[in-house]
Amino acid sequence: MILVVDVGNTNIVLGLYDGPALKQHWRLSTNRSSTVDEYGILLTNLFQIAGVKAEEIKGVILSSVVPPLMPTLEQLFRKYAGHEPLIVGPGIKTGLNIRYENPKEIGADRIVNAVAGLERYGAPLVVVDFGTATTFDYIDPSGTYLGGVIMPGVGISAEALYQRASKLPRIELSKPRHVIGRNTVAAMQSGIIYGYAGQVDGIVNRIRREHKVEPKVVATGGLARLIAEETETIDTVDEMLTLEGLRIIYERNV
Ligand SMILES: Nc1ncnc2c1ncn2[C@@H]1O[C@H](COP(=O)(O)OP(=O)(O)O)[C@@H](O)[C@H]1O
Ligand SMILES: CC(C)(COP(=O)(O)O)[C@@H](O)C(=O)NCCC(=O)O
Ligand SMILES: [K+]
Numbered sequence: 001m002i003l004v005v006d007v008g009n010t011n012i013v014l015g016l017y018d019g020p021a022l023k024q025h026w027r028l029s030t031n032r033s034s035t036v037d038e039y040g041i042l043l044t045n046l047f048q049i050a051g052v053k054a055e056e057i058k059g060v061i062l063s064s065v066v067p068p069l070m071p072t073l074e075q076l077f078r079k080y081a082g083h084e085p086l087i088v089g090p091g092i093k094t095g096l097n098i099r100y101e102n103p104k105e106i107g108a109d110r111i112v113n114a115v116a117g118l119e120r121y122g123a124p125l126v127v128v129d130f131g132t133a134t135t136f137d138y139i140d141p142s143g144t145y146l147g148g149v150i151m152p153g154v155g156i157s158a159e160a161l162y163q164r165a166s167k168l169p170r171i172e173l174s175k176p177r178h179v180i181g182r183n184t185v186a187a188m189q190s191g192i193i194y195g196y197a198g199q200v201d202g203i204v205n206r207i208r209r210e211h212k213v214e215p216k217v218v219a220t221g222g223l224a225r226l227i228a229e230e231t232e233t234i235d236t237v238d239e240m241l242t243l244e245g246l247r248i249i250y251e252r253n254v
Helices: 036-050 067-080 108-121 154-164 184-211 224-228 241-252
Strands: 002-007 011-018 021-029 059-064 125-130 133-139 144-152 216-220
Touching (some): 002 067, 011 036, 021 036, 021 241, 036 067, 059 108, 059 241, 108 133, 108 144, 108 216, 108 241, 125 224, 125 241, 133 184, 144 154, 144 184, 154 184, 184 224, 216 241
Parallel strands (some): 002 059, 125 216
Antiparallel strands (some): 002 011, 011 021, 125 133, 133 144
16 A cells, blocks of 8 residues: 655645555644654554554655645654655656746646646646645646646635734635625625635636637645535546545656
8 A cells, every 4th residue: 555645735635545546535734833753643543543554555655835844744754654755846757748937846736636637637637726725737738737827725815804804704614695695704705705716717717718728627625626616617526636646656656
């Protein structure tokens, strides 16, 4: 079995693959101050609950967009999973042809999503990842990664309203029944959810026009399902896309 790990700004998602089959997956919060042993306790408990022995793990692959956590995580997998993790970054074979001005600048999660997306859905393709930030990645009809769009995430957008306007509360990210809110919370939920869906459709339609393509559009990330239901342009939600990409990249490097 191999352990795949995606470190985002909000969550660390782990998956355990037996060949191509995802056996288990877990979500931890990304805590920049947790120690190796604190994460180690979590990992050990998760393995124990799932009935997995550390010896069964043949390798670990890690993608991260949180550089300060890297030393802790590298040590974590050395100490608690018995492996030096393969890190998605310079020197690794992804099989993806990239045309970003500076490929080193792209978040590893975006590369991983593009690899899995291309493998599963083909090109042309847009992958939308609803994480702390929302990212769009565009792969042209020839299968080349061209770049994309980064916008404030759904959670960040809601948080900004609460932080900056005295009378606006923190809200639950759920769909209101109507677009016209008749109280503050419903009005804010409408703005965030329906507004966000409109932004996503706006970006995808702009990509279509600028590139004269009809790409397949796949969404992933913590909040994908909530928003995708309200959009007109997202075709599929694939929650495990990032984990799948990590598994594919691992196999391309062993
Ligand atoms: N299964 C879930 N259901 C609902 N919300 C979720 C779920 N997982 C994550 N979220 C929320 O989605 C947001 C983005 O999460 P995630 O995709 O893990 O971000 P990142 O990759 O940046 O760490 C966060 O606000 C998180 O609380
Ligand atoms: C855009 C991101 C912050 C998204 O991260 P996430 O929301 O998954 O935590 C991350 O992919 C990142 O830090 N990217 C570097 C800039 C770039 O991709 O060009
Ligand atoms: K992510």
